[in-house]
Amino acid sequence: MNMKTKTEEFEVCIPDLAGTGIAERVMVKIPLEWDEEVKQWLIGAEANQIIEDTKARHMGLLLPAQLKELRERYDYTQKEMGELFQVGEKSWTRWESGKHRPSRSINLLVRALYEGEISIDYLLKRAGKPQREAFRVPGSKNFAGWLAEAFASSLATTNWAESTALIYCLSADQGKSSLVEGFARMAFQSKHQGMLLETRETTRCLFPSKAGHRFEHENINISSQTIA
Amino acid sequence: MAQQEIPAQWRNDVCAILASGDKSLIHWDPLGRKRYEATPGCHWTYEAQDAFGYFLSQPCPTGCHVLTMETPGETYDFFFQFKGQKFYGKILLRTDRRRIIIFSAHPPLKEKLFCEMDDEEEKK
Numbered sequence: 001m002n003m004k005t006k007t008e009e010f011e012v013c014i015p016d017l018a019g020t021g022i023a024e025r026v027m028v029k030i031p032l033e034w035d036e037e038v039k040q041w042l043i044g045a046e047a048n049q050i051i052e053d054t055k056a057r058h059m060g061l062l063l064p065a066q067l068k069e070l071r072e073r074y075d076y077t078q079k080e081m082g083e084l085f086q087v088g089e090k091s092w093t094r095w096e097s098g099k100h101r102p103s104r105s106i107n108l109l110v111r112a113l114y115e116g117e118i119s120i121d122y123l124l125k126r127a128g129k130p131q132r133e134a135f136r137v138p139g140s141k142n143f144a145g146w147l148a149e150a151f152a153s154s155l156a157t158t159n160w161a162e163s164t165a166l167i168y169c170l171s172a173d174q175g176k177s178s179l180v181e182g183f184a185r186m187a188f189q190s191k192h193q194g195m196l197l198e199t200r201e202t203t204r205c206l207f208p209s210k211a212g213h214r215f216e217h218e219n220i221n222i223s224s225q226t227i228a
Numbered sequence: 229m230a231q232q233e234i235p236a237q238w239r240n241d242v243c244a245i246l247a248s249g250d251k252s253l254i255h256w257d258p259l260g261r262k263r264y265e266a267t268p269g270c271h272w273t274y275e276a277q278d279a280f281g282y283f284l285s286q287p288c289p290t291g292c293h294v295l296t297m298e299t300p301g302e303t304y305d306f307f308f309q310f311k312g313q314k315f316y317g318k319i320l321l322r323t324d325r326r327r328i329i330i331f332s333a334h335p336p337l338k339e340k341l342f343c344e345m346d347d348e349e350e351k352k
Contacts (some may be wrong), residue, residue, distance in 0.1 A: 010261075010264070010265075011265070011266075012265065013265050013266055015268070015271055017271075019269065019271070020268055020269055022266075022267050024269055032258060033255070035255070037300060037322070037323070038299040038300065038301075038320075038329065039297075039299075040257070040299070041243060041255065041256040041258060042257065042258070042262045043255060043256040043257070044252070044255050045251035045252050045254075045259055048251070048256065048261075048273050049251075049266070052272055052273070053246055055271065055272075061273070077268070097249075099274060100233075100272070100274055101271075101272055126239075204299075
């Protein structure tokens, strides 16, 4: 059955930092649903989601999809994320499903991890959990060589999320020359040049931290030519 | 007429819908939603819905059966607490008793509930 809908403008009120006043008003278009039984237009789940996602974005809160993306970056379960931020599985699940929203204060911490401003190892340490040894470069190895080896092996298993997380974790502490060298070696060692080029195109997404900034603004070009 | 206890069957049905987590079962009246949005401190709809659930699951909450509405279903209005403030709420339980429409969740615009008003003029 086709539902009759119309679009209407709605004023979203963005709360101030104290949460007791309104800092800003933003107009959005929302769908209203016609209800034949009650003979009136109603606001349903889709419209409420548009209103609340707009508010969340303006408040700087991560959206449910971004929370899920963050969890998948580390291949964690919702329970593990709840433990990492010490909020419990239920809270994390509610945030990720959009049923509830994180507070501004906890969001600061979650966003810091999302943007690479803090390391997951730091949070693991604070939560009394073992650090992610798999992502540490063995002291005896050269970074670029190790990166090439690890990333190529990761790509071979087509675990793209893991590869992304690997590069992301490693790049935070490494200079650009070793990173570029690592990419170049990877190209020779793996059969995934296409994926590497895709990496270059999406560096802003993959490297939300300083490393991403370097790629975007310091003209580091990893193209098929330079790799070859 | 004074406020009366909101019937347990109505409360149970409404609380079950609120607790279900199924957003498709809950609709908002556009004017009621705008009023909620414009109230400082009212950030997310789930906060109001959680407060409704809490109020309606208390022993013997009181309110008024709203009889003037032409919409099919059963409507009650009541005062409830929201973040330490007195709020006015009005909810319609639809005829299938599986969906609700929230008409109001905001600070009271009038001092009395529907059934406490004496004349027709006041009820409008």
